[in-house]
Amino acid sequence: MDVEYKRKDTIPSLFLSQVKKHAKRVALREKNFGIWDEISWSGYYQKVNHLALGCLSLGMEKGDRVAILSENRQEWLYSDLAAQSIGGISVGIYPTNPPFQVKYILEHSGANLCIVEDQEQTDKVLEIKNELRDLKKIIVVDPKGLRNYKDPMLMVFDDLLELGKEMDQKTPGLLIGHIAEIQENDVATMVYTSGTTGPPKGVMWTHKSILAVMDDIVTMLPLTERDEVVSYLPLSHGAERYFSLYAAIMAGYTVSFSESITTIQEALAEISPTFFFAVPRIWEKMYSQIHAKVKDSVALKRYFFELSVKIGQRLTQRIINQEEISLGSKILYGLAYILCLRAIRDKLGLLRARTCLSAAAPISPEILKFFHSIGIVIRQGYGMTETGGFNFLQRKSDFKPGSVGKALPATEKSKIADDGELLVKGKCLFLKYFKDPDATAKMLQGGWAHTGDVAKVDEEGDLFIVDRKKDLIITSGGKNIAPSEIENDLKRSLFISEAVIIGDNRKFLSALIQINFDNVSKWAMENRISFTNYKSLAVNPEVYKLIQNEVKQVNSRFSRVENVRKFRIFDKELDEDDNEVTATQKVKRAIIENKFKYLIDDIYTE
Template sequence: MQAKYAAPDGQHTFPRLMMHHAVVRPQAPAMREKDLGIWQTWSWAEVAERVRALACGLAELGFRRGDNLAIVGDNRPHLYMMMTAAQCLGGVPVPLYQDAVAEEMLFVLQDAGVRFIAVEDQEQVDKMLEIKAQVPMLEHIIYDDPRGMRHYNQPFLHDMHAVMEMGRIHDRNHPDFLDHEIERGHFDDVSVMLYTSGTTGKPKGVCQTHAAFIAAARGGVEVDRMNAEGDILSYLPMAWVGDHLFSFAQAMVAGFTINCPESGDTVMTDLREIGPTYYFAPPRVFESLLTSVMIRMEDAGKLKYKMFHHFMDVAKRCGADILDGKAVSGGDRFQYWLGNLLVYGPLRNVLGMSRVKVAYTAGAAIGPDLFKFYRSIGINLKQFYGQTETCAYVCLQPDGKIKFDSVGPAAPGVQLKIADNGEVLVKGPMLLKEYYKRPEDTAGACDAEGWFLTGDAGFLDEDGHLKIIDRAKDVGKLSNGAMFAPNYIENKLKFFQHIKEAVCFGSEREMVTAFINIDVGAVGNWAERRGIAYSGYTDLAAKSEVYELIKSCLEEVNAALASDAMMADSQVHRFLILHKELDPDDDELTRTRKVRRNFVSEKYKVLIDALYDGKASQFIETEVKFEDGRRGKVSADLRIDDVKTFPIARKAA
């Protein structure tokens, strides 16, 4: 589907790129992993040797060109190496979300016809054993971490290090085999298959070629002037397209170092130790970091509290302009310098971003207020825009041309167009080759002229910067004809540290209403300082004091919306605080933490009806799924409150 592409230097597949780095920078660090509190480092030469061993070991086990290799686990060097090993043989890595339960993985394993799977540890092996009988094609399970595996003696289970040793023997006996296989690799071969998050139905396997991801990676490297001296912390799911672009494709192109944290619980500590030059995270992570900062400030002494807020006002006024090199008064520049000494510098250090040259966010729209906060304290945060089908590469924000309400102009090599119905259309070398075994979906992904249909609604401003309003299918109209874009409102709400998730309703209705998930850490801290006792999330969410706190946040957003000509009619009139957190395990969120709106609307229909029927409360009982697979029920009588709205500031004709 994408334009044909060949790298001028002949490095047009990932195995060739890896071998290139092993030749030109053999001793430079390629990957690091923190294990038992100690950072272990592999040079490019060592990575190339292990990839070679793994590829030959896979071949010895019967892995062949065109086979799909599933990969499940936290970010681990050997799992990244496994990706390249499969590609060396003309195979396709298929990363899965490591926190998914076995049943969720089953669909992908069956759909992709997986014969081989590489997993991180005993936990993931157990998931595979649970469903193996339902995946008849699955022949081999290879594990990286041997802890807990001593008494597992099934013949289809293989220690990854044993596979490497097998591969080294194979390589000695057939020294030309792997080089020949790598030579056979073509830029138009599928390099990876990433499954969509499935917000509207069953996930689809997106087949991306070497050419597509290398073009996307080179475009990003060019815009942000990345080089081999950089470091990135690789901690987001390997199954997410953003991780594959940054932690795999761009690392292979630029040659910078991939750093894998010890565990999900040590990410912040490891982030501070590594001090990456390049950082990326979805908005949810940046929201959580800001929440943790605000909680700490609430507990600070009066002097520290006042100093923080004084200098944050200075940062809000001029910080982003200073970062962009724009003109700022001498007084503000001095105040910002002082703030950098006392507040911003220490804050960047606490966040682990002292060395960051560029930070990116994507995966969902980020609220302008949150975006501005990070840039104002001197972190060069940018938005990028893309989909799994575009290698997460459509728009990039160049330095000095950052707009808080846009995702930037088209990235190098990308064409943008807005359809008559407001949908964003794109063309470029980064487009998917196909949806796996879904020719009808593949044919429907582009229009007759070859433009990919993103499914997002947006418009181009006078400078050619793209502004995303919402998912096209989610943009509707209120009953009075005014536009309703729920994501726009939700992002404004989630800027508040006390609100973790928000889901707004209003399409074809006379007013907007909202479900709120409180942030139990932030609200719990707030409650404890006021002597409000609570027994857990459900109890805390029902407190009248918490309702008043959340209502004040909603009213602040309503006041801002009232002066927004496009969204003034979308002020929230009524809300409730859900009795449980929306959870991927309950199918309410995708694994990338996007709300599955249709599912939530159906599951909580009784609550939506109560919001619009004028009720003051509504009882609900909800089934929940625990981590061990057990199911239970949680019930509550939810209070429903009205919210103050503000007169709309209409512009004079």
Template sequence: MTAARLAAPGIWPRTSDGRPATLVAAVAANAAEAPGRIGFREREFGVWQEWSWAHAQQEILAMAAGLEDLGLGPEEAFTVVGDNRVRMYFAMVAANMLRAFPSPVFPDVPVDEFPTYMRFGKPRIALAEDQEQVDKLLEVRARTGRPERIIYDDRRGSSTYAAGDVISLDDVIARGRARLAQQPRLASDLINRTGPDDITVLLYSSGTTGTPKGIPLRHRNIVAGVAGAEAGGHFRRHEELFAYLPTAWVGDFVFTVSAGLLLQATINVPERQETALHDLREVAPTFYLAAPRAWDNMLTRIQVGMADSTPLKRGLFNFFMPRAIAAERKRMAGGSLTLAERLVARVGEFVIYGPIKDYLGLSRAERAFTGGEAMGDDTFLFFRALGIKLKQFYGQTETCALSAAQGEDSISGHTVGPALPGVEVRIDETGEILIRAASVFDGYFDDDAATESALHEGWLRTGDAGYLEQDGSLVVLGRVSEVVRTSLGERFIPNFIENRLKFSAFVRNVAVFGAGREELTALVCIDYDAVGHWAEQRAIAYASYAELSQKEEVGLLVAGLIAQVNTTQPDALRIRRFINLHKDFDADDGEVTRTRKLRRSVIETNYAVLADALYDGSERVAFEAAITYDGGRRGTLRRELQIRKV
């Protein structure tokens, strides 16, 4: 009997409105309702491999049976580390079949940090994508005793491992298939074990203020979140999704894996991260999510490409794009386009907008989103002017990333839109955003104190400051914990100013100082690619990031960007001096999280000498920065840095 036939209608857990109540149930429903429909695609050696829903369910069942044979059981964490791979996703759902839960780890996490992401759920079994990740897990096991069993997906380099010490995922699948053949009822049992209250995934907070906390999301949380997004028109059935986001980020697990399973989408996986841009063009997804910095990078690619193109193409771009942006601004303000404007838009779609969307791989992106931090108006307007209906959303890992989102009738540069159906939002007396919804988690893993602080009478304290506009749209200002005052009593949020500086393609990271000081100053990390191209166009020679950052012309460029942002700030909250840092803030140095959020306390400690120099009247300061190279080797980078006035 096939797995598809075992998943007959009515035998898997359902919600009150008839939806699959778990991700496991969603796979069974898809295999029963659309067994031949393609659920997953992955590019391998340039050729797209496909899995129908029936085939996917068979593979997942075999993995589950094999993992159970290895000892994976209920309420256990299952460590997963690697880039996006179809079989890695299958293994996550297979763990759910056993009422265990995957706990994905960012693939670039160094060995020293790995135990932090294996603290909860007692993970005895781990799945690694390739030899690099297996080697890390072996070193972690030598230090901590866990994981006891290591499974690898990619066979390359596997011949060096001792037999029985490390096993291949193929061997696990073979064990599982043998068990399924010997136990005819096992497949049906695996499909029905999992309930809505079981943990679906264990993710970790970003750790901006300390050790990352464990965040367990349950099936009912995720099912409710996806249902609300669908009811709001933000998700649809049968999407074409592109799985390129980090697997340890809630955005990938909810927007790609969970929404893909629950809404019977096709999940497309690139061959590797280096080919993602090429593969994106081939897929042309209907739904696309990217962080603001990724959209900024796309805009930079377009601008660089146009600067290097033919005079005709540059002329057409410079004619049509300003008109498209002006038209979009008019639409967002509630105005109607004239006949001439509509005609220009139609011609522009044929000669400029359409080709650019095709170049980006977004020709079919009917739903495009950004979130995680603020986005610059220029970037937001540019992509909407192209015809990509880009919108902003708001959420946290604790809310399954689904709390508020813009609709076509609530587009604005400064809001994140109204609450999704089924989500309540209110602002307390301190200005903190509170959220109540079925998608909100039950509490942190083994951390009662943090849970009690975060949850009160069903409301989640998000830690974000904001307010609601009259139409119900939410405005997010920044972290409540980051509200500070200057020595003169001026109240400000450094992250709010930092984000506006990062709207420029030339600025990758920035840290603003000023708490307890008379005025504001900043450390700026330039974007090496964007500033490098800018320098090459002006025949400015450089040999490294450090050298480029200290060029006089680059200093003037950044000073101009800061001056522009200063015009939007009160006089008392303008940045007066800055330093172009000779290295970027790096996750391996502990200065930013794996999702690129600033670890402010680390920055303030590591760069205390520079912060003091920004205020003591110095014009130059010699500084030795600690850096971590690929492979974990540590070193220092010494440079004399110029302190510049704005």
């Protein structure tokens, strides 16, 4: 691209400036058939350019919506940037969504084009296309298996690129003119909420709000062109989009895609990213995997692991207490790191990770302390889709488990309302909900975004999220309880993968628990307990006793009123396909309580 472009106030204009600066450097990597293919920044631009012009050739206009229904891959990013570059609005759809949920978003957004990954996603859209009056074309990235599909709405992604290439040859520089027309207050993308409290809402982010938040993130973490990131969480989720696309453009670092979600651990090991973002469920799984492997190792390895972690935990506690660390403690930890802890980081694929981040839900402080003890410092952040994704972030020097840190500059003001709810305002806020003025007015009462999260601030100005306002439990005795703290402690168990605390207007707390199938099945085999599947373990009396012991241990760490008196084990694993959890594995509490009412009734009528 031989063009000088100095504007940086929209995402496409910032992209152009980075292409000029980093033309030959590697922007993207994708693994295909076991080999990492690399795309330079200039190659990245060429794909976006041709795709954008291809969309123009199909009649796309400014303000039109382009839906993207795909797993993480380079074409996702090309599609997002191409749509924005001609003034369109990108709309991500989770590839795990069933047809009825895909229909809702395509219909609600009024998407004109839908870019789908493969045959599976194509079939979803073809099943509902006759009910979608705005949809004009379905663009298929991987047409394998579609040879006999004759629907005129279908078009192959590479054919669309070819159309754009022809247009580019006829009118060189055409895309630059379109990018010049985009203004910072134009809508760049719509991010649909996960729908935990009702139908998903289309949250409209402008170029200005995205870049304000990204400037904060890139500066505060910080992120630079030397960083490496692996893209693996769904790109429909705002946080992953930030780190795979927007922050990557702003900082100029390299983003890598694994062959599939099932090979993410292999990709981490091969790439060894310098920055790693994960939702709490990922960190919990890593924590569980480490302890499960140690449990199965020989006695000497277990001894060295426990000793090394103990040394690390002592050091971590001194850091939390802001105590001076002696030279002897540093040397002792250095030995523990060399002999044991370094190998654990390497196995996780996080040996080079200088910055790690957890956000999107609360995480157990004990899990944060554990990772810190082995040399992986996880900083916590907080935000919600409506407030731009990130509003608070722990500073590098402030390791305070449970805190999400202090406000970022784009979150210009924040306060705690009389009922404990966190309110924020600033350049970070979304524009509005698409087609929903009433919900917009409710969210932005008085110009403040009402987060729905109960929070508190300590004497040093660090924010702590207590729980979702609607999830707080008030027992029949009038005691206010935040269930997430108890749930997170339960999930530290090797044998528990999910927990839902029940107790609103009840005499005592109870829990619905999902066992960790892998670890419980190993335990069952070791104890000669026969089983065939998850359900056969869930109903086994010996498994109940196992979980009962885990619950007792957690109860010992809480006050009596916060103790789980009774529990039941889910007879199935919670599944996104069954609308029980979100794509980032957050439990849909209201749906769970309704769907498994028979278990709750059994607890309280016993």
